[in-house]
Amino acid sequence: xxxxxxxxxxxxxxxxxxxxxxxxxxxxxxxxxxxxxxxxxxxxxxxxxxxxxxxxxxxxxxxxxxxxxxxxxxxxxxxxxxxxxxxxxxxxxxxxxxxxxxxxxxxxxxxxxxxxxxxxxxxxxxxxxxxxxxxxxxxxxxxxxxxxxxxxxxxxxxxxxxxxxxxxxxxxxxxxxxxxxxxxxxxxxxxxxxxxxxxxxxxxxxxx
Amino acid sequence: xxxxxxxxxxxxxxxxxxxxxxxxxxxxxxxxxxxxxxxxxxxxxxxxxxxxxxxxxxxxxxxxxxxxxxxxxxxxxxxxxxxxxxxxxxxxxxxxxxxxxxxxxxxxxxxxxxxxxxxxxxxxxxxxxxxxxxxxxxxxxxxxxxxxxxxxxxxxxxxxxxxxxxxxxxxxxxxxxxxxxxxxxxxxxxxxxxxxxxxxxxxxxxxxxxxxxxxxxxxxxxxxxxxxxxxxxxxxxxxxxxxxxxxxxxxxxxxxxxxxxxxxxxxxxxxxxxxxxxxxxxxxx
Numbered sequence: 001x002x003x004x005x006x007x008x009x010x011x012x013x014x015x016x017x018x019x020x021x022x023x024x025x026x027x028x029x030x031x032x033x034x035x036x037x038x039x040x041x042x043x044x045x046x047x048x049x050x051x052x053x054x055x056x057x058x059x060x061x062x063x064x065x066x067x068x069x070x071x072x073x074x075x076x077x078x079x080x081x082x083x084x085x086x087x088x089x090x091x092x093x094x095x096x097x098x099x100x101x102x103x104x105x106x107x108x109x110x111x112x113x114x115x116x117x118x119x120x121x122x123x124x125x126x127x128x129x130x131x132x133x134x135x136x137x138x139x140x141x142x143x144x145x146x147x148x149x150x151x152x153x154x155x156x157x158x159x160x161x162x163x164x165x166x167x168x169x170x171x172x173x174x175x176x177x178x179x180x181x182x183x184x185x186x187x188x189x190x191x192x193x194x195x196x197x198x199x200x201x202x203x204x205x206x207x208x
Numbered sequence: 209x210x211x212x213x214x215x216x217x218x219x220x221x222x223x224x225x226x227x228x229x230x231x232x233x234x235x236x237x238x239x240x241x242x243x244x245x246x247x248x249x250x251x252x253x254x255x256x257x258x259x260x261x262x263x264x265x266x267x268x269x270x271x272x273x274x275x276x277x278x279x280x281x282x283x284x285x286x287x288x289x290x291x292x293x294x295x296x297x298x299x300x301x302x303x304x305x306x307x308x309x310x311x312x313x314x315x316x317x318x319x320x321x322x323x324x325x326x327x328x329x330x331x332x333x334x335x336x337x338x339x340x341x342x343x344x345x346x347x348x349x350x351x352x353x354x355x356x357x358x359x360x361x362x363x364x365x366x367x368x369x370x371x372x373x374x375x376x377x378x379x380x381x382x383x384x385x386x387x388x389x390x391x392x393x394x395x396x397x398x399x400x401x402x403x404x405x406x407x408x409x410x411x412x413x414x415x416x417x418x419x420x421x422x423x424x425x426x427x428x429x430x431x432x433x434x435x436x437x438x439x440x441x442x443x444x445x446x447x448x449x450x451x452x453x454x455x456x457x458x459x460x461x462x463x464x465x466x467x468x469x470x471x472x473x474x475x476x477x478x479x480x481x482x483x484x485x486x487x488x489x490x491x492x493x
Contacts, residue, residue, distance in 0.1 A: 034463065036223065039221060039320055051339070094480070098487070134342040147458075148454060150343070154462055155466070176487060191489050
């Protein structure tokens with residue numbers, strides 16, 4: 001048995017999958033309403049009208065669950081000097097030439113940029129989404145504000161979905177051994193030493 | 209919403225449509241100088257389209273109801289204006305859908321087939337396909353569509369497409385006692401308007417003119433205005449209406465470009481996976 005280190009607790013994992021499932025449902029139903037060629041995706045939520053009804057409520061669920069994660073991981077995502085050094089070798093990282101990278105902590109700068117991208121875009125999506133929410137909120141705004149909101153919603157959604165593609169690819173396919181952190185909650189000591197050496201030294205001591 | 213006799217020229221959220229046979233464009237001409245504000249057209253509209261609005265309250269003005277609703281597709285707008293000092297004028301404009309040649313509602317609509325434009329120019333809503341998102345409201349330069357509080361479907365004047373399809377004129381036209389509203393081919397209506405404008409000019413309305421705004425490609429509901437130089441005097445009729453640039457960007461370049469970016473990102477991940485491959489730990493045993 002490889003040595004295992006706890007990375008995420010059960011409540012953290014549960015919350016992550018609430019974010020993940022709502023994010024995916026929002027992506028599919030949102031694309032359906034954004035681009036007519038994707039309208040068939042509206043059947044994921046039971047058709048166009050049901051997509052229109054459910055999408056905003058799922059959006060609130062995402063905002064709440066992501067907001068909880070954002071607060072919990074806020075301090076872990078402050079960008080440090082080691083991160084900046086690491087960033088200079090981003091093209092080596094992409095090509096899997098990881099030897100001699102600066103020692104980074106629980107998250108690398110790519111993960112941190114992704115975190116802040118989502119903090120900003122999900123906030124924009126939430127605010128513009130409320131403005132677009134028929135029939136409850138839109139009548140309280142002028143048509144000029146609604147027109148800005150739909151555009152902001154579309155652009156920030158695409159940025160957020162690009163983040164999702166990067167996140168899923170990195171976590172599931174690219175960096176082997178990452179997914180188990182969000183399914184079982186643990187990673188191997190080798191994984192931690194390889195990808196997050198500073199974090200490994202701070203928590204690895206108590207590993208079972 | 210109708211009908212087999214009308215061919216669809218444009219359909220919301222639909223990129224591919226067979227080209228319809230060329231058809232004669234129709235238009236409704238509303239001559240404001242002839243309107244006496246009797247509201248017979250409002251009543252005829254209710255009757256033909258089987259609409260019953262809630263009974264409201266008198267707000268001290270003649271406008272009744274106060275605004276368009278999903279049950280009131282046309283409303284007389286009364287404006288008391290003094291364009292020349294000492295000369296009070298009562299301008300009465302029949303408000304409702306203008307049936308733009310370039311309809312902002314149709315452009316904004318995300319539901320395939322919920323809004324169509326027939327080859328004769330009529331823009332029509334189809335409740336069966338409407339999802340109730342209200343995007344048509346943000347697309348419209350004239351603030352016309354209204355969502356029903358009951359089923360959340362959007363409604364507006366159909367230009368009585370069901371009557372026009374069988375060779376009848378719209379209900380409001382049929383009932384108008386002063387013939388302030390007329391209906392026919394767009395060419396004929398423009399010609400008729402020219403006659404009226406000449407007449408109005410000869411009687412001192414030197415700025416009389418036709419309201420057929422080019423910013424939306426022209427409209428299939430047109431006004432003869434005594435003061436065509438001041439359309440705003442007619443209860444805020446927009447001088448130069450057009451589809452908001454926000455809506456054009458949102459429904460124009462944004463859709464294909466952003467969709468392509470997302471597709472390329474997924475493809476890029478695939479290429480990375482098959483060229484660079486996964487990252488594994490070095491000392492993993």
